[in-house]
Amino acid sequence: MDLRRDLEVPKRHLSESNRLFEDLFRTYQKLVRPVVKPNESVEIEFQFKLLQILDVHEKEQILSTSGILNHVWTDHRLRWSPEEYGNVSMLHVPGERLWLPDIILYNNADGTPTPRKITKADLYSNGSIRWTPPAIYNSLCLIDTQWFPYDEQLCTLKFGSWTYSGDELDLRQPDSDDLENITLPDGSCEIRVEVGVDITEYQESVEFDLLSVVGSRHERYYPCCDFPAIDITYDLAIRRKKLFYTVNLMIPCIGIAMLASFVFYLPSESHNKITLCISVLVALTVFFLLLIEIIPPTSTATPLIAKYLLFTMIMVSLSVAATTFVLNIHHQGIKPMPTFIRTFVIQFLGSSMLVYKKPSECFEKKKKRMPINDALRYLDDQFKKVEQVQCKIEKATLSYPTVISINHTLSNDKNEPVRRELRHKIRKISKNIKYIQKDIQRETNNEDMRSDWKLVAMLTDRVFLLIFSLVILAGTLVVTLTAPSLRDTRIPVTVYFPEVITYDDE
Incomplete structure (x- = not known):
């Protein structure tokens, strides 16, 4: 009996419904x-409930979002x-059986601007x-690529009635203590709330x-019409997270x-310097092609x-031009070196970079040695002394004479022809x-000149290495650290506002 009575209650309730x-x-x-x-006018309390940001299509400039459209209005006919219907206070009514407000997304870019599925509605006594x-929207969003990939975007979702004027359908936001009335310069009225989206x-x-x-409610009058046009616009400010593009785009570019700059660390005579420069240019070209596929083709701003x-x-x-210049210096050969280059590069830069000893130190060592000209002059004097010796020799021979035989030969007055x-x-x-x-002196001088030019090329490489490293480091810091989002310490709204205004059951 109890089970039958329990089953009759829902049945009776169903019949009352x-x-x-x-x-x-x-x-x-x-x-x-x-x-x-x-x-x-029909007063519609409207609020967009954001579930997820599906994607931001930078190239197509489209924001894809998933959400729920909360509509609340009163129909006096229902x-x-x-008490007359078994205390039934609420019905789930198919949306197709009700009058529904035609709220659409004005700035829709792709797909339907209305909910794809007409769901049931909750009808109260x-x-x-x-x-x-529920709805998935693809809305237009003007992408600002100036600071990409450390960019912030402001995308809007503008909702309003497609056929009804403001006198026939009045869109309103849920009641909140944060509502702020603002009069715009054009005379229109705006009601703004800090957290307009659920x-x-x-x-x-x-x-x-x-x-x-x-969230902002706008009520505007246009020259064509006497009635107001009402819309509710949601401004979604989003900031790109830095980790992905820093690891996959910025760090490889910096590398x-x-x-x-490491091109100048290779030996100055190496022809692979040009090869390395060309390889780096090819890699940068590949990155440019990847970037073109990501960002929109706009001329308003150049991405970071x-x-x-x-x-x-x-x-x-x-660096290609500098490397060509260094290779040209390295292969100068026996071309005379200007004095100012020898003084500034070899003496000043060489001693500053600890690459070359000061010339004075080398000259001190050379002073201890007898020059070759002096040695030959000394040898010639000795030969003259030999010619002046009046010696008698008994017989002369021209085949491998010993020292004694030469002395005897030179001392013989009868052997003047032999002496001559x-x-x-x-x-x-x-x-x-x-x-x-x-010839040896000339070759030595030529080798010294070649060594001097090679030394100048090496020192020039070191100077370019220092300059390029500093310029690239400074350029990297200036270009990357100018992005405002890197200094933006704002907390995401999902953390700062854990609770927002929601609809209460009627």
Whole structure:
């Protein structure tokens, strides 16, 4: 008996709901606005409930969001007394059976601007209707690429009635203590609330931080019409999270930029310096192609990453020119070196960079050695002394004479022809020695000049290495640290506002 009685209660309740539904919709006309007088307006309490930021399409400049549209209004034709219908105070009514406000997204970019599915609505005994259809919107969002990838975007969602004027359908935001009335310069009225979007069920995006969700109700008059146009606009301020693009875009770009300076660390005679520069340029070109696929083709601003890539390409191009200049210096050969280059580069820069000893230190060591010219002059004097010796020799021979035989030969007055021939040979030997000495001296001087030019090339490489490293480091800091979001310490709104205004059951 108890089980039967328990089953009869829901059945009786169901029958009362059926009777209530039949009574309410027997003469109900869903094509007519729920007003008593024609000049009355239907007051719609509207709020967008944001569930998730699906994506930001930078190239197409579209913001994709998922949310729920909360509508609350009163239909006087659908009121009843719960006591007359078994204390039934609420019905779930299919949306197709009700008059529904035609609220659409004005700045829709793709897809339908209205909810894709007409869901059921909650109908209360006092005639209040609560309709919460889900929707996925692709709204237009003007992407500001100036600070990409450390950028902040301000995207708007503008909702309003498509056919009804402000005198027929009055859109309003939920009551809140934060509502602020503002009169705009054009004379229109704006009612702003700091947290206009319901974010109680918002799922945080993996790419963007949600900074603010300001809601504004606008009531404007246009020259074409005497009635106001009412809309509710939500401004979503989002900030791109830094980790992904820093690791996958900025750090590789900075690494490639640093390679441009290491070109000057290679030996100055290496032809691979040019190869490395060209390879860096090719890598930067690949990054430019990737960047073109990401950002929109706009001429309003140059993205931050594009500025840095352009700066790096300029530095790499200059490094190619500098490397060519260094290679030209290295292969100067025996060309005489100007005095100011020898003084400034070899003596000043060389001693400053501890790459080359001061010339004075080398000259001190050379003073201890006898110059070759002095040695030859000394040898020539000795030969002259030999010629003056009056010695007698008994016999002469020209084949491998010993020292004693030479002395005997030179001392013999009868062997004057032999003495003259010997003197001629000695002079010829002296002449050949002088020629060899001059050739060795010339080759030594040429080698010294080549070494000096190589030293100048090496010192020039070191100077370029220092200059390029400092310029690239300074350029990296200036270009990257100028992004405002790097100094933005604002807390995401989902953390700062853990609770927002929601609708209470009627």
